Amino acid sequence: MEDDITRPGDLQHRRARQYAFCASALCFEPVGAGVEGVFDQALTNGLTAIVAHHWKDQESCRGRVKSAAELLKVIEAEGVLVREGVYWVTDNPHTPKPTTSYVDPFEDRPMEVRVMVLREALSATQAIRHARATDDEIGSNLTAAHVDALWELSGHPTLAGLVDVLNEMREERVRGAVSALDDHEQDRAFTYLALLSGEELARRAGVDYVGEYSQEPGDVEECPVCGNISLVLSSHDSEIAEIGVGCCVVCSYERTMDAANDIASSVQFQRAVDRPD
Ligand SMILES: [Zn+2]
Known part of the structure; x- marks a missing residue:
């Protein structure tokens, strides 16, 4: 891992791809076995890429990449608090905070990270991943708000490839379905023959x-x-x-x-x- 950390260019690309693949997978299968692990993998890679982009070296500690919970703490400490539980990530420490609840959609603003919602999501996924008691016996404790907050990270320039990956996966699934239908048709004709x-x-x-x-x-x-x-x-x-x-x-x-x-x-x-x- 230490060797990887000395090559941030390649590593950042891999983190972005991991985030994109896992976040896209959640889009296709938001419930089901193992979604909590997929969520955690997407979140950790996404947050690591964002923190490394803005605050170099704060993504790791003694050669070990920080956990998602620790990365959220970095964003709380270094980002700009815009409202309860929500932070801007920006290179400019003097970014003015909004003074009203009105947000101009055309204004060029830093990206928001919903730290509080993501922290809630982490405790929901950790409970299942570590075999602790949960509210739901079979389903996931992940909510649509948790997944939305994860997807919002794709607005960051470092993670902007998510839409491309999503389209690739969608096309791959469509191709797989078409191929399976043709296989079925060939089997049917062979049975007739x-x-x-x-x-x-x-x-x-x-x-x-x-x-x-x-x-x-x-x-x-x-x-x-x-x-x-x-x-x-x-x-x-x-x-x-x-x-x-x-x-x-x-x-x-x-x-x-x-x-x-x-x-x-x-x-x-x-x-x-x-x-x-
Ligand atoms: Zn024939």
Whole structure:
């Protein structure tokens, strides 16, 4: 760890990514097994990055990164109290405190950290993580306010990558769901194929589907389920226009536009990896 602390540039980036991944995971699964640990990991990494950014070396003590509770104390000591339990983090110690409750949304202000709410969240997560008695037997003691206060940290420039990570994770989940649906469709078609007699299979395999269904060259492709040239296309994917969308006349497998686009994304990715430059 000590070695890491001597390279704050890389380390700050890793802290920001950890914060972003864990905070994004909470967005998808705010309740469930282990969310308290994920919350703590996001909070500790986020606070460490913020404290290290404004008050260098105060994020650690004798080579050990401080706990989230200790980091909140640093913010209380060094930040500007704006109202009960809420602090601005700023490099300028002379930042004027607001004199009224009105906040001009266009004013360039330092970021707020809801220290009191985050401290409450820590005691809620610590109780479960350390097997102490909690109010709820199964669910989490984390509230929406706790998670909101964690998310608000993403307004800090050091942690600004959260939205990008969230979008990456969202796309990954959508791709995973599309791929699972196509797997299910292939299984269904394969089950149907297995019901056909050998004689019927041979008859179907012997048909000239290209001659029968082609309007233009390339309208009929090999089916990934039965292996015949019998996947009759209605269109192509919308990304590279190379992956066929259609239905197999032999086994009934249907490749949807979403499935074709998913394959097209993988093809594009592989081409980018294989490119020599
Ligand atoms: Zn087929």
